[in-house]
Amino acid sequence: MKEIRLHGRGGMGTVKAAEIIVTAKVLEGGYGNSIPFFGFERQGAPVSSFVRLDERPIRPKTQVYTPDCVIVLDGTLRKAVDVFEGLKDGGWLILNSEPGSRVEDLDLPRSVGTVVLVDATGLALRRLGKPITNTAMLGAFVKGTGWVELSDVASKVEEFWGRENADLLGEAFEAAQVIRLR
Amino acid sequence: MSTVAVMNGNYAAATAARLARPEVIAAYPITPQTPVVEYLTLFAAEGSLSSRMTEVESEHSAMSILSGASLAGARCYTATSSQGLALMYEPYFRASTLRLPIVMNIVNREMISPQSVWGGPQDSLTLRDAGWIQIYVEDNQEILDQTIQAFRIAEDPRVLLPINVCYDGFYLSHMTERVEVPEQAEIDAFLPPYEAKHQILDPRKPMAIDPLTSGYLVMEYRKKHMDSMAAALGVVEETDKAYAALTGRSWGGALDLYRMEDAEYAVVTLGSVTGACREMVDEKRAAGVRIGLVKVRCLRPFPKAAVAAALARVKGFGVIDRNVSFGWNTGIVYQEVRSALYESGRTLPSVPFVGGLGGEDITLGLVSKAFDEIVAAVDAGRTPQSAVWLWAPRKGVKA
Amino acid sequence: MSTLEKDYVCPVGEGIYAANTGDWRTQRPEIDQEKCSRCGTCLLYCPTNSVRRVEGRFVIDLGYCKGCAVCAAECPKQCIAMIREGRK
Amino acid sequence: MSALDLLAEREDMISPGISACVGCNVELTLRTVMKVLGPNSILAIPPGCMGGVGVVGWNKQSGAKVPVFFPLLDNTASMLAGIRLALDAKGRDAHVVAFAGDGATVDAGFQALSGVAERGDRIIYICYDNEGYMNTGYQRSSSTSKGSWTSTTPVSKEGQGGKRQHGKDFPMIMAMHDVPYVATASPAYIPDLVRKVEEAMKVKEGLAYIHVYNPCLTGWGIRAEESISVARLAVKTRFFPLYEARNRKFKITVPVPNPLPLEDYTSRIKKFSHLGPERIAELKDLAEERYRFLEAVSAGGGGRA
Numbered sequence: 001m002k003e004i005r006l007h008g009r010g011g012m013g014t015v016k017a018a019e020i021i022v023t024a025k026v027l028e029g030g031y032g033n034s035i036p037f038f039g040f041e042r043q044g045a046p047v048s049s050f051v052r053l054d055e056r057p058i059r060p061k062t063q064v065y066t067p068d069c070v071i072v073l074d075g076t077l078r079k080a081v082d083v084f085e086g087l088k089d090g091g092w093l094i095l096n097s098e099p100g101s102r103v104e105d106l107d108l109p110r111s112v113g114t115v116v117l118v119d120a121t122g123l124a125l126r127r128l129g130k131p132i133t134n135t136a137m138l139g140a141f142v143k144g145t146g147w148v149e150l151s152d153v154a155s156k157v158e159e160f161w162g163r164e165n166a167d168l169l170g171e172a173f174e175a176a177q178v179i180r181l182r
Numbered sequence: 183m184s185t186v187a188v189m190n191g192n193y194a195a196a197t198a199a200r201l202a203r204p205e206v207i208a209a210y211p212i213t214p215q216t217p218v219v220e221y222l223t224l225f226a227a228e229g230s231l232s233s234r235m236t237e238v239e240s241e242h243s244a245m246s247i248l249s250g251a252s253l254a255g256a257r258c259y260t261a262t263s264s265q266g267l268a269l270m271y272e273p274y275f276r277a278s279t280l281r282l283p284i285v286m287n288i289v290n291r292e293m294i295s296p297q298s299v300w301g302g303p304q305d306s307l308t309l310r311d312a313g314w315i316q317i318y319v320e321d322n323q324e325i326l327d328q329t330i331q332a333f334r335i336a337e338d339p340r341v342l343l344p345i346n347v348c349y350d351g352f353y354l355s356h357m358t359e360r361v362e363v364p365e366q367a368e369i370d371a372f373l374p375p376y377e378a379k380h381q382i383l384d385p386r387k388p389m390a391i392d393p394l395t396s397g398y399l400v401m402e403y404r405k406k407h408m409d410s411m412a413a414a415l416g417v418v419e420e421t422d423k424a425y426a427a428l429t430g431r432s433w434g435g436a437l438d439l440y441r442m443e444d445a446e447y448a449v450v451t452l453g454s455v456t457g458a459c460r461e462m463v464d465e466k467r468a469a470g471v472r473i474g475l476v477k478v479r480c481l482r483p484f485p486k487a488a489v490a491a492a493l494a495r496v497k498g499f500g501v502i503d504r505n506v507s508f509g510w511n512t513g514i515v516y517q518e519v520r521s522a523l524y525e526s527g528r529t530l531p532s533v534p535f536v537g538g539l540g541g542e543d544i545t546l547g548l549v550s551k552a553f554d555e556i557v558a559a560v561d562a563g564r565t566p567q568s569a570v571w572l573w574a575p576r577k578g579v580k581a
Numbered sequence: 582m583s584t585l586e587k588d589y590v591c592p593v594g595e596g597i598y599a600a601n602t603g604d605w606r607t608q609r610p611e612i613d614q615e616k617c618s619r620c621g622t623c624l625l626y627c628p629t630n631s632v633r634r635v636e637g638r639f640v641i642d643l644g645y646c647k648g649c650a651v652c653a654a655e656c657p658k659q660c661i662a663m664i665r666e667g668r669k
Numbered sequence: 670m671s672a673l674d675l676l677a678e679r680e681d682m683i684s685p686g687i688s689a690c691v692g693c694n695v696e697l698t699l700r701t702v703m704k705v706l707g708p709n710s711i712l713a714i715p716p717g718c719m720g721g722v723g724v725v726g727w728n729k730q731s732g733a734k735v736p737v738f739f740p741l742l743d744n745t746a747s748m749l750a751g752i753r754l755a756l757d758a759k760g761r762d763a764h765v766v767a768f769a770g771d772g773a774t775v776d777a778g779f780q781a782l783s784g785v786a787e788r789g790d791r792i793i794y795i796c797y798d799n800e801g802y803m804n805t806g807y808q809r810s811s812s813t814s815k816g817s818w819t820s821t822t823p824v825s826k827e828g829q830g831g832k833r834q835h836g837k838d839f840p841m842i843m844a845m846h847d848v849p850y851v852a853t854a855s856p857a858y859i860p861d862l863v864r865k866v867e868e869a870m871k872v873k874e875g876l877a878y879i880h881v882y883n884p885c886l887t888g889w890g891i892r893a894e895e896s897i898s899v900a901r902l903a904v905k906t907r908f909f910p911l912y913e914a915r916n917r918k919f920k921i922t923v924p925v926p927n928p929l930p931l932e933d934y935t936s937r938i939k940k941f942s943h944l945g946p947e948r949i950a951e952l953k954d955l956a957e958e959r960y961r962f963l964e965a966v967s968a969g970g971g972g973r974a
Contacts, residue, residue: 019358023188026360032188033359038214038300038352038541057360059457061321061353063543205758206751234754238747239784246744246781250751253738254711256758258751272741281591342590380590383736383752385709385763390594391738393726399585403592410590584729598730599686600723621673625859626897628697630685634677645685649692650894 002147003064004051007083008073011043013134016160017073018049020138024152025053033058046081053147071141072096073120073133087111090182094141096120096133103179116144118176127168135165139172184362184429191354194322194361195261195287195347196221198329200231201369202285204259205376206251207235208244212266213299214351215289219261233259241266245273245284252282253391255378257333260284263351264291264305271309277344278313279407280392281380283336284344286314287329290453291351292540300541301351303453304505307481307514313407315345315414316482320456322361324433325349328479330369331421337376338421340413350454350504352541364429372428411483418480436480437488441467445474447556448492448499452478452515455502455544462549473553484518490526493519498560500533500552502544502572511568512536531560537572548572599645602629606648608663610641616660623652623661672860679704682712684732688722692893694856694900695719695797695883699768701859702795703735705866710764711752712737715745715778717770719797721804724768743777745769750790764793764870771798771812775839782878786846789875793866796878799885800836807888812836815955816948818940819888828943835955840880841962844914850877852913852922857901861911861922868913882909890939902934907960908952912967919967931956 004021008014015036022032030053037048050064069092072083087093090113095106097117108115120136135157142150150173158166189197196218199207209219225231234251238244241262248258262270267288277284290303306316315335319328329347336345349355381391395403419435426432441463442448451459456477466473476492476499478485493499503513510517512534523530533556538544552572559566584596612623623639624632631646632639641652653661682703689696699719703710712735714720724732725739740748745767753765774782774796785792801819802808809819815835818824822832844851849872852865862881869877884891884899891899903909904923908931911923931953935941941949 019188019190022358022360026186026188031360033357035353035357038356059461060546061350061357061454061457062545065545206754208751208754234758236750236754236788236790239780239787242744243747243750243781243784246741246747247751247754249744250740250748251755251758252751253748254752254755254759256751256755273744276741279591381593383711383738385711385736388708388731388734388736390726390731390733391736392592393594393598393728393731393739394720394723395592395728399592399728403589406590587729589729594726594729594731596730597684597734598723598727598732599684600688602686602688605691621677624677625673626697626856628689628693628700628896630681630683630700634673647691649896651692651697651896654894655897 001052001054001058002069003067004053004069004071005064005067006049006051006071006073007077007081008047008134009077010045010047012073012132014047014073015049017134017138018051020153020156020160021051021053021141021148023156024148027152028149030055031057033061035061035063037063046077068092069094069145071137073137084109084111089113092116092145094137094144096137103181113180113182114144115179115181116140116176117179118172120172123168123172123175127164127171135161135168136172139169140176143173143176144178184364187361187363188358189322189361190217190356190358191322191325191349192217192289192356193221194326195329196225197363198326199259200225201364201366202259202330202333202373203257204233204285205256206248206258207233207260208238208247209260209262210238210241210244210266212241212263214291214355215261215263215266218287218289241270242273245270245277248284249273249277249280249282252284253280253381253383255376255382255384257337257376258284259286261287261289263289264293267305267309268293274309274314275312279403281342281407282344283342283376285329285332285336286344286346288346288348289351289355290348298540301353302504302539302541303348303350306346306348307505310482310514313343314482315343315480316348317346317418317480318348318452318478320454320477322354322357322359323431325354326361326363327425327429327431327433330373331425333373335414335417335421338417339379341410341417342380343410343414348453353454362429368428372425415480415483415485434477434479436485437492438477438479439492440475440477442474442476442492445472446497447471447473447560448476448496449473449553449556450476450478450499450501450515450519452481453504455504455538458544458546458549459502462546462553465550466553471553471557473556478515481515481518484522486522486525489519489522490528493523493530494526496530498531498556500535500556502535502537502552504538504544506536506539506569513569531563531565533559533566534569535572536569542573544572545574548574602645602647603643606646606666608648608650608665609643609646610648610650610652610661611664612639612641613660613662614638616658618658620657622655622657626651626655672863675863676701676704679707680734682708682710682734683724687724687732689718690887692886692896694896695799698797698856698862698881698883699724701862702768702866705863706764706766706870708735710735710766713740713745713749713767713769715740715767715769715773716742716804717773718799718804719768742773744781745773745778746782746785746792746794749792750785750788753791765791767792767794769794769796770803771796771800772802772810775812775837776810783846786843786848786876786878791872791874793869793877796839796880797883798839798880799883799888801888803885803888807885812839815952816941816944818943824943831943838959840878843878843880844917844919847916848876848878849874850913850915852879853909853911854879854881855900855904855909855911856881856883857897857904858911858923865913884938888940891937895937899934899937902929902937905929906931906934906956908934908956910960910963912963919963921963921967
């Protein structure tokens with residue numbers, strides 16, 4: 001089983017992104033569930049969502065405490081939230097980062113095994129005219145982990161948000177930089 | 183033929199309601215049930231739901247509108263949570279004593295105070311004696327399957343009682359997972375249209391509903407109500423079998439047992455915590471502990487004999503309650519299980535856990551701890567006299 | 582079968598129950614048909630619906646009349662007398 | 670058809686023997702209303718006098734010849750809205766009617782009624798306002814007139830006490846919901862009442878609300894034979910004006926250009942017997958205020974048509 005935690009802000013589509021990952025997995029014949037952290041999702045406030053993926057039915061309906069992967073939809077969240085809490089050793093970090101960011105400057109904990117960097121905000125602004133980063137982050141996630149197929153995610157993204165977002169997904173997939181740290 | 187979809191619990195409930203073709207729907211939004219109302223209005227706007235729907239000004243009116251509609255012979259559906267259910271109490275009790283087969287999902291949420299919008303079945307469990315059938319489920323597929331079945335159970339001439347299908351707020355209502363959705367034609371065959379024969383408000387057949395009634399007749403009606411509750415237990419099982427024949431999915435009727443065949447210890451569960459407990463049963467069994475699980479699905483009518491039979495060979499058990507019974511100082515399900523055993527003449531060591539209040543997560547770690555505590559208490563022949571609190575201590579919180 | 586033996590699932594009533602309110606009466610109305618102008622005021626205002634119009638005349642059906650005397654009070658011709666029950 | 674012809678010829682839809690007090694003008698109102706509405710009706714009688722006297726029936730028998738039921742005290746309007754939805758779903762039609770006291774209407778039932786009015790559910794709602802909870806021995810309601818003795822607003826031997834607040838102007842509150850039809854009525858004006866029920870029956874979308882002012886013989890202390898005459902005085906003193914409103918178009922149906930002194934009315938009622946001239950004047954001032962308001966909003970500047 002793979003466990004994922006997404007960190008975003010209200011209005012970024014964090015919960016929906018989590019649902020798309022699950023939907024893609026189910027389309028592929030697998031199982032998954034996603035649970036949003038239960039709070040009041042005010043625009044701009046930190047929110048999180050939990051995802052589990054597996055090849056067999058997933059029984060626990062609990063939050064994720066030791067994720068295999070953390071997706072951070074807004075880099076500035078690192079100031080407010082410990083996004084690495086419980087990250088499994090050798091786990092994945094999918095980070096929305098400024099263009100030209102260097103891993104050495106990111107002050108990552110030792111638990112991170114693979115980091116995926118993408119300027120999701122920049123890509124989203126250019127293509128959508130607004131900093132809604134979930135689609136771009138999904139592209140980076142798929143590229144970094146390969147846990148679900150890009151085409152399945154793309155079809156759902158298009159279904160929910162239209163062609164422009166599906167293109168953004170592909171663009172982010174191409175642009176994302178996967179760095180293995182060990 | 184069914185369709186595989188991915189949906190949250192509220193969408194599963196709304197989808198089930200749509201498939202059941204209720205003639206009248208009245209609901210008032212409340213967290214965490216709100217999306218059910220939104221989905222239904224969306225279905226109606228899209229044209230996939232033809233129910234008469236009304237946007238009411240309170241839950242009291244929602245249940246009242248359905249009471250009127252049901253008296254006039256309509257199949258009825260609604261959903262609520264917590265304070266909404268509390269506000270409904272007056273027409274809620276009356277819907278059962280008037281024998282109105284209304285189906286209502288309860289998206290379980292903690293009762294205030296303290297102010298909380300998060301999960302916990304305190305709301306519906308507190309109303310266990312109000313004459314409704316109450317069934318509790320553990321995942322989104324079960325929400326959909328059981329909500330469809332609820333209409334058939336409620337409208338069965340042997341039953342004619344309103345029914346709640348209860349699911350945990352947020353943990354299920356807002357959790358997204360894979361759900362198989364049956365075809366409309368399959369459900370149409372499973373659920374013939376409702377015909378109110380026991381009473382009807384219809385000028386072609388004038389009758390009085392609920393005249394002033396002497397005590398001895400109140401006794402008569404109460405006894406009939408109780409008899410129907412008893413009959414409902416069988417109808418729940420039958421309906422589960424009929425639904426399994428249709429979809430291949432059986433949920434076990436009033437009670438669902440997991441790895442109980444040779445169990446020395448048992449954990450009794452209700453609602454969404456069951457999944458984590460199943461996982462932990464497997465884990466403990468792998469470590470050599472012979473523990474099994476009894477999931478209470480039907481809380482009313484309570485399957486007393488089945489519970490006693492399920493626990494007939496264990497040395498002891500524990501109950502994980504996400505609710506409290508003030509003054510009894512344990513959870514409510516624990517009382518029910520203990521009472522059922524008393525009838526069978528057995529006294530077993532047992533542990534009354536209380537955890538997960540106000541949406542607190544009952545983590546796998548906590549479940550593991552609970553299982554260890556069951557084994558330790560049972561082996562020592564110990565029964566704690568009040569609740570064992572299942573929680574992870576936090577800094578600054580008085581434990 | 583008596584009404585009480587009816588086997589209803591839930592509290593339902595069929596057929597009409599009528600309290601014997603005619604027994605309540607301590608006085609009864611009598612219309613002086615000579616003085617009556619046939620205006621029907623007594624029928625319009627009788628609380629128990631005890632006034633009948635028969636071939637243009639108004640008569641009192643005493644079956645459920647409670648003897649309230651509203652008809653006598655309202656009659657514009659003052660042609661309705663209230664007679665103590667028990668006297669002929 | 671004249672009101673007399675109608676009432677003489679139509680079948681009484683209510684049991685001939687209901688245990689209302691001798692002379693009760695609510696019994697008269699109910700029988701009249703139901704004759705006008707006829708057999709294709711579904712009748713709701715919430716807890717209150719008319720429920721208590723057996724209109725919903727007794728044990729396994731009914732008190733009416735139409736389908737009749739007890740709603741709860743506070744959900745009459747919403748239960749009827751549900752019945753309407755069910756009838757709509759089944760493609761049937763009937764008059765869906767409430768006959769409810771002021772407790773079930775202006776107090777506990779107000780939320781449900783206001784909701785129905787706002788949503789436009791098609792029901793006919795008739796309130797018999799006897800200014801309090803009569804079925805349980807006359808406790809005050811928010812419709813009770815200021816100064817009234819009630820069992821919860823007692824009066825001392827010295828004549829002090831009685832209700833401290835004015836009653837709500839409830840029919841006006843309902844009219845302000847912008848519903849298709851609102852009317853006030855009186856058991857002393859039966860032809861007017863008959864016509865208003867007929868108007869209510871014509872409403873095809875939304876609420877028709879009729880507020881009937883029914884002086885209570887037992888609770889207020891009125892002689893049985895004065896049941897109608899006291900009700901008439903309430904109108905003739907402008908204490909309870911008769912009007913109707915279609916959406917916001919008002920019309921006074923029984924204009925009172927030269928009102929009788931209010932004392933003519935209050936002096937016939939025991940619950941006001943402790944009130945001195947000052948407190949009567951206070952009632953009169955409010956009645957005049959309300960009447961002037963009604964004239965101002967009525968068609969033709971007073972509706973003296």
